[in-house]
Amino acid sequence: MILLVPADSLRPRRPDDHFAAEAQAARALGIDVALVDHDRITRPGGAEEAVRRVHAEGIAVYRGWMVRSERYAEFADALRRRNIVLRTTPDQYRRAHELPGWYAELSDLTPRSVWTTGTARAEFDRARQRLGAGPAVLRDYTKSMKHYWNDAAFMPETGDDAAAWRVASRFRELRGVDLTGGFVLRAYEPFISAEIRTWWIGGSCHLIGPHPDSPEETPSPGFEAAIAQQPIRDLGLPFVTADFALRADGTWRLIELGDGQVSDRPRTIPPETLVGALRDEFAPAGPGSAAPGNE
Template identity: 45%
Template sequence: MATTTATTTTVLYCRDPLNERRADAHFAAEARQLRAAGGTALLIDHDALLAGDAERAVARVPEGTGAVWYRGWMIPSGHYAALDAALRRRGGELAVTPEAYRRAHELPGWYETFAGLTPVSGWLPAGPGEVPDPEGLAALAAGLPPGAAVVKDYVKSRKHEWDEACYAPDLADPAALHRVVARFVELQGEFLAGGVVVRAFEHFVTPRAAAAEVRVWWRDGAPRLVTAHPDSPVAEVPEAPFEPALEPALEPVRAAVEALGCPFVTTDLALRADGVWRVVEVGDGQVSDLHREADQAAFVRLLTADQAPLHAPAPSGTTPA
């Protein structure tokens, strides 16, 4: 008679820079919650990983750990691949492959899949300190709708420096666009990820008494949790009888998430002024932050897959409407 063996969810957390035996303070409560739920929390050295020493980064990970999740600070895609390779040499591997991580983490990886659900965008590859020339930016802008735009890299924007390094008021003004891009590149410094992205600006509004931007956590193509965006001053998320409600908007997003084919994804949604929910960002769930007031027990159940989806997934072989 066949027997089944329960598997334990193992998660790699960033260690505290001052104490290699403890999880970083930002993730410590989540790690405790994981252990309380029967999971295993292991520690890696994030600083060593970013410094190019993946072997030292995983020195405290036991041999033969098998598939593990990562939960911690963002990792550039190349370093994430190095982490996976170092784990494989120790009999482990990341549950999210380097290819899937890059696809969800960087805008060029997910943009085409979410076309129609997200602002029109274009991008130019660039390294740290490299400012695209005005002609190249003008050609990029020509492919976007006329009007304002937002500047970012493949992963992050600098929305807290909105006027100087994020918002370009008019794409028809190439000098102003170049000035914003140059300042963005300057402020990003060595952390510039992939290149420069220019996105059409869309006007978003704040639902009544709720977060202006919500984060939907998807596990294996199903929406498992909805939280406020971590930057939101309020934790409440829009729900019925709010009109237009968030729930119907998840169906087209579900189809895109399924097509993306990544096991752990976040989508950040905001309500446009015309009442349409829009995807403003996609990310890998391993490096997506959780709102400070979110239910960490519910999040750990998501991570261990011990939770039903918010909505039943589409039957196998069907095409979502």
């Protein structure tokens, strides 16, 4: 297995500081580490130059900053030309990274959601009507602006046309060119706990820990990963994270599914724990092992 991590933008022969501990842990576990240029990955047509320092061959897992699904596909193609196969295919990445890709299979576990294609006012209004009256939370296919809760995330009443559009307009302004897909409106549910982040490799939950936004919050002993085991396994995704929070009625609810390659690791989870779990699941079993196809 090869671990791909972003290079430091000022010192391109070193890992980005944010991922240096995982790179060090990987080398200590006997895993090849290669550096990629994240800035170039994010530019259309920049993937070939982004991977020019990568010389190892085999199955790879990326641990780095978020990239758009179309850029990830270019990244995968550039690596494949170097005989490197990302364990997560472009289609799998999009399915995990963008809410419309995973919502249907996990809809029983997560707040009711509707979405648009693009950010036109007319589409937004139709989405509000489909969701129905009541409070809602706004995001796009990949990200919310929860740190701007009152201005660009929370809608006290979707039936208030003008107020709802003000929130959507502010969200669109803040996300700018990073806005992905369109608006997603999610029915508001009151939560009474900090989020926890669970890490799923090969369809099984390997780690349960705090969310990066609250790294010191110990996950509740009442959480059971079994509530999501079959739905997440049915997605057929190799490496994902799932964030949960406790609703006011005592029910654990899924807040977000994400591709594990671009999910932040809270500092309270040792890097060798995560990297070791990836190695144990994805490292070839022996000389006869074959890399999976990049569908």
